Amino acid sequence: MDLAGLRVVKAVAETGSVSRAADSLHCVQSNVTARIKRLEEDLGVDLFHRMSRGMAPTPAGRVLADYADRVLRLVAQARDAVADAAGxxxxxxxxxxxxxxxxxxxxxxxxxxxxxxxxxxxxxxxxxxxxxxxxxxxxxxxxxxxxxxxxxxxxxxxxxxEELVLVEPATGLSGAAGRHTLIGFGRACAYRGRAEMVMRDAGRVPYRVMEFGSLDAILGCVGAGMGVTVLPRSVVEREPWQHRLSCRTLPDPLARMxxxxxxxxxxxxxxxxxxxxxxxxxDPATQTPTPPTGLKTLAAAC
Structure with a gap:
């Protein structure tokens, strides 16, 4: 068992295929197959189930893939630590x-x-x-x-x-559609979950969600009046957004993250x-809460 074999096990377990594993390792498929066979003979167990479309790790294969991931991560850390220590x-x-x-x-x-x-x-x-x-x-x-x-x-x-705020266009929302449209990142975003809580607590239900992959796209769409979002005040109160967007304070504990x-x-x-x-x-901003600015609260706006 060596590092090359562990890399092969990890790649096959992650991709579920010899061909995809070979592509990720930049080698030919026969090398991947030979490495797996050699490891199985050495350990005396089957590491993968061979199926018509791909390969799936056996219980023993999952254990080895987990160890392979940890060993390879430690090797990478060791390389960086040595380079770091050597200046x-x-x-x-x-x-x-x-x-x-x-x-x-x-x-x-x-x-x-x-x-x-x-x-x-x-x-x-x-x-x-x-x-x-x-x-x-x-x-x-x-x-x-x-x-x-x-x-x-x-x-x-x-x-x-961070102090989270409800963000709206500076010119205001023209109708109910904008008030009931939430613009934000996908569900993996921490602010997205808080934003949905804000919409429900404010009574803006039902609401629709428009997902975007970039911060500027979200702010630009809010500035155009398409809907609202929830973001840190520090993001909004900067150029060029501070004159195009308005912030409404949120009640605790929704406001702090x-x-x-x-x-x-x-x-x-x-x-x-x-x-x-x-x-x-x-950095001066570390562990320093953003001070309130006296803007209207969300309750006053709803």
Whole structure:
């Protein structure tokens, strides 16, 4: 059993096919088949069920695929840790919600890059649920997510305290259709769940949902009067949106949502990750709630 064999087991288990596994590993199918057969002979068990259309792991195959995932993740972490310790910078992949990337991260990333130019930093945007899956799978080193997180394999540290607001066009909504249309990300987004709670509590039911994949698309459609959304105040009260959109405050506890930085409990804290978290902690906005501005409350608007 070697790393190449473990990569093959992991690829076949994830793709369910020898051909797709070969494509992902950039090798020929015969190599994949031979590796699987050799492992099965070595371990004395069948690792996969051969079916007419693909392959499915046996119980023993699922166990080995799980170990393969953990071993390969540790090997990748070891490579980065060694590069980090040798002063070659290392690599760091951080996931983030789009709203956090748009408002909170630019000054943090600029400061981190200036202080640690050798670190190869990759930022991966996505909704909260997707980012949690990526962190648990070891595909990213950590992520900024919204809302409470309680998982035995994750460390979750509060970073920002966001005030959520109901966002409408500055010119107002012309009819009931706009008041009963929610514009937002997909269900994997933490703000989407809170937005649906806001619509129900405000009596704006039934409502329809229009899903978009980008923050600017959501804000642009709200500005055009197509509907409403729920986002952090910090996202809306910036150029060019502050003059095109209006915010209505929400009642507690709907208005508050923490942004957490999550990572695996068994992850290696490299110098690069430690330096990044220190840069985040030094930002003036860290753990600083957005002050109220005296705008009308949602109750007054409904």
């Amino acid at each position: 070659r910078g290392g690599r760091l992949t951080v996931g983030t919600m789009e709203s956090t990337a748009a408002v909170r991260l630019p000054p943090i990333l600029a400061r981190f890059h200036a202080d640690h130019p050798a670190v190869e930093l990759t930022i991966t945007p996505g909704p909260t649920e997707t980012l949690l899956i990526e962190v648990l799978a070891g595909r990213i080193d950590g992520a900024f997510v919204g809302g409470a997180v309680n998982h035995p394999d994750l460390i979750a540290s509060p970073v920002f305290d 923490p942004t957490l930085f999550v990572r695996r409990t068994d992850s290696v804290e490299t110098q690069s990750l430690r330096a990044f978290l220190a840069t985040v902690a030094a």
